[in-house]
Amino acid sequence: xxxxxxxxxxxxxxxxxxxxxxxxxxxxxxxxxxxxxxxxxxxxxxxxxxxxxxxxxxxxxxxxxxxxxxxxxxxxxxxxxxxxxxxxxxxxxxxxxxxxxxxxxxxxxxxxxxxxxxxxxxxxxxxxxxxxxxxxxxxxxxxxxxxxxxxxxxxxxxxxxxxxxxxxxxxxxxxxxxxxxxxxxxxxxxxxxxxxxxxxxxxxxxxxxxxxxxxxxxxxxxxxxxxxxxxxxxxxxxxxxxxx
Ligand SMILES: [Zn+2]
Numbered sequence: 216x217x218x219x220x221x222x223x224x225x226x227x228x229x230x231x232x233x234x235x236x237x238x239x240x241x242x243x244x245x246x247x248x249x250x251x252x253x254x255x256x257x258x259x260x261x262x263x264x265x266x267x268x269x270x271x272x273x274x275x276x277x278x279x280x281x282x283x284x285x286x287x288x289x290x291x292x293x294x295x296x297x298x299x300x301x302x303x304x305x306x307x308x309x310x311x312x313x314x315x316x317x318x319x320x321x322x323x324x325x326x327x328x329x330x331x332x333x334x335x336x337x338x339x340x341x342x343x344x345x346x347x348x349x350x351x352x353x354x355x356x357x358x359x360x361x362x363x364x365x366x367x368x369x370x371x372x373x374x375x376x377x378x379x380x381x382x383x384x385x386x387x388x389x390x391x392x393x394x395x396x397x398x399x400x401x402x403x404x405x406x407x408x409x410x411x412x413x414x415x416x417x418x419x420x421x422x423x424x425x426x427x428x429x430x431x432x433x434x435x436x437x438x439x440x441x442x443x444x445x446x447x448x449x450x451x452x453x454x455x456x457x458x459x
Contacts (some may be wrong), residue, residue, distance in 0.1 A: 216408070216424040217278045219324065220289040223429065231428040232279075236288040242427065243292050243435050246274060247351045251440075253298040255341055256381045260404050261420075263415045263456045276300045277406060277424060279345060280313060280384055281332070283325040290335060301344035303383035303406075304308070304332065306370035315331075315349055329374055336375055342400070344371055345379030351388035360393055364400045364420055380404065382420070410445050415457035436457070 216233035220239045234242075246253060254262065254271035256277075262269040276293070278285050281304040293300050305326065308314075312323035327335075332342065346352065347367040352360045364382070371379045378402040384393070387408025397405050398420050410424035425439045 216406075216426045217276070217289070218280055219282050219284055220278075221284040221287070225271065226429065227358075228454045229321075230430050231426040233429040234427055234431075235429065236292070238433075238436070239289060239433070240292050241433060243298065245437065245439075246298070247296055249440075251400060253300075254298075255299045256301045256343065256404055259413065260419060263417075265415070265457065277383070278302045280305060280349075281309075281327045281342075281345070282313070283327050283331070286327060286335065290338075290340065293340075294338070295414055299339065299341060301341045301343055301381060302335070303343045303381075304371060305345045305347070305385075306367040306374070307347040307351045308349065309374065312364065323414050332374065334396065336377075341381070342371065342375055342379070343383060343404075344368055345383045346380055346385050349385045351386050351387040352384060352393045357392060357396065361396050361400075364396050364402075368400050368402070382406070384408070391453055394418065416452065416455050418453040419456050420451060 216235055220234045220236055223233050223235055226233060249272060251272040254273055254275050256275060259275050261267050275452045276298060278289060281302050285302055291294060306369060308326055310328035312325055314323055316323045343365040347363045350363060368379050380399045382402040382405040385405050389407055394405060404422060405420035406422045406424050409423040410425060413422040429437060
């Protein structure tokens, strides 16, 4: 799980949502060197469902929020390696500043425009939904949550001209009711901020991830990559992909 990639000076807070581009380059080079198989989210689902074997060292790369710096810094590195990636977009905030940064006094980085997104779509980047308005879905009433989830799918499908199958909970905020809403809206996968490796023991609509943080040197990155650590944080295992 990545958020912003760019040339950042050390920051006191939100470190897990920044990655310096120099480290990002080194991390992607190591994925290549280690023979990691970088999968699209469609392939992740097929593998977890047992429809095809899970390749050794399978990895998926996800980018939350859809920042312009994905295009500027992350995409060229991914393209050089031929790695697929999933970018989760906030459908009602396309081309706007990430205005929620203002709440804690941070400058608001720009989010990608529709034109930019279509350009990347042509280049093979995958897009999923991060909700319509980037709200904590488990902290609003169910009607508001449902509307946000359904609107985001419709708006992104209009933008992309394609089915949008993958969802990412803003702030990782989810619970059983929200997971069901995402399922009912027609999404096939959902990712949270729960820490860990995704396996078939999880619900496909509540998969954990590993946040690569600003503070992760190469050793930290490789540790997160290779360790099958126990999931940390609130575990929401609802309907395991592989039952029994
Ligand atoms: Zn977000």
